[in-house]
Amino acid sequence: MDKRFSLSDGESFLEIAVHFECGGARLQGVVAVPARSRETGVVVVVGGPQYRAGSHRQFVLLARRLADAGWPVLRFDTRGMGDSSGDLVDFESSGPDIAAAIAALRKAQPNLERVVLWGLCDAASAALMEAGALPSVAGLVLLNPWSRHAGTLERAQLKTYYARRVFEPEFWRKLWSGGVHWQSAVGEFAGKAFRAVKARVSASFGAGPTAPLGFRQRMAGALTEFDGPMLFILSGRDLVSAEFLEFSASHAALSGLWSRERVKRLDMPAADHTFSSRELRAAVEEATLGWLNAEFSGGRL
Template sequence: MNIEERGVGFHCAGCWLYGVLSLPAAMPASARGVVLVVGGPQYRVGSHRQFTLLARELASQGVPVLRFDYRGMGDSEGDLRDFSDVEPDLRAAIDAFFLEVPSTTEVVLWGLCDAASAAMLYAHHDQRVTGMVLLNPWARTEEGAARAYLRHYYLTRLFDPGLWKKIAAGRFNPAAALRSFRGLLGKATRGAAASSQPGAAAQAVAQPLPQRMLEGYSRFRGHTLFITSGADLTAREFEALASGRDWRRAMRGKRVARERLRDADHTFSRIEWRNQVARWTADWLQRW
């Protein structure tokens, strides 16, 4: 693989942050770069080395890539922080990218799970960000998780031969199962009840993460590639959210592409899944 890799360091709010640039052997006169946004808690290598492998693959196809550690993660200094509090880190990383790779004219943010959520919250603030690749975005609420579990786990469980063997052998506890089902049902309906409160009471409730993500994404005017896993409840929860009217409106149009890897788990742990994600990413980068 004919690429160059080098370490970089840059400042963010008084802390040193560290990352790795993967660069094509021959840089184009102007380039669209990719910043890999790391979901937590992990560092710039990624689960199953996915970020390292993806950065090298894209660089081999002429795309410069930066992957870095937030403050408090990996080699970077500072205190550990939540994904919703990394806007300064992302801005500092993009600043460093433009300094280190002067031919860069625009960047795409690529993120998995809460890194995708962080990208959605940040991108509209920075005109240099013209695209996002968002994998299994984290839009977790207690009621959303309960609805996803009820819809997908329980339905699948009914067709599981192991369940019926357990029932036939007398090892199934219907009372415990009913308590679990009722608990999930209560959580699943809690959000609908809260949303029906009169104005003053509703305003007293803190704005939930999905709404903040929607507001941020609705203000973004660039291109987006959504990739979801078929065997992941986080992805199912986001897909259920995206089926709502406001999300459908925000995600329509030629600037939005969607892919779904039917059998993949949350982190795309098999090499064939990671390779497919890399192909989709590279192809999408060439289409606009």
């Protein structure tokens, strides 16, 4: 059943339930259709295990905010998640789902000329990896992309958790009172430091750590080759975000990523991984909207 909304004094928008096929499965989604749509639409790629509403209804609220400003948005369940049928697919295999979702949005909004992919965590990684193979994708909004690997994880932990802990009075109180076993703490820290250095040295000699790097190589290639505008929104209180920064800093091909003209980065120091407060979600919505207006209003490509 279609529902009409109006979040501002402007024109209202509709939410329309849609379904579409992908690999023999039926995928379910919701399109937020503005009264007067722009020629750029947004597909919210959903990571797992999660469905199209998002944590704290983040994707619902985002889609409504963008649609209220004239940007059509599709949020959908990938195969095997939420209300979609089929076998569960992971983010590395969700390319067909994303392509089918883009086709569904274009069918619902025939005037669309281009699409922006928006994703959080492994959905951001999936959107990035697939963007180059999808001609209608003109831009990316990537929040805390997933780049998990033993080496960068250890370095991120050293720079975030351990660096922060030594400045916390509670840590020292526990240490002096015996609440923290200092030999174990030092041993754990030294072990992580050794593994982080070993992983970086191995990578520099081309040996590669033991964990598979396939999806990270695809991400690096996509970051190098995709020439459309990209917005990164990175949380300050999130290990996934910290690890992505380590990944981008340690990969030779990405050394100039943050200085590229069409790459924008918004750091949100107080944000957790899912932007769980009302204020943080609103900030993400406004950042996304501002970036869309800057990049795709007035016919800019």
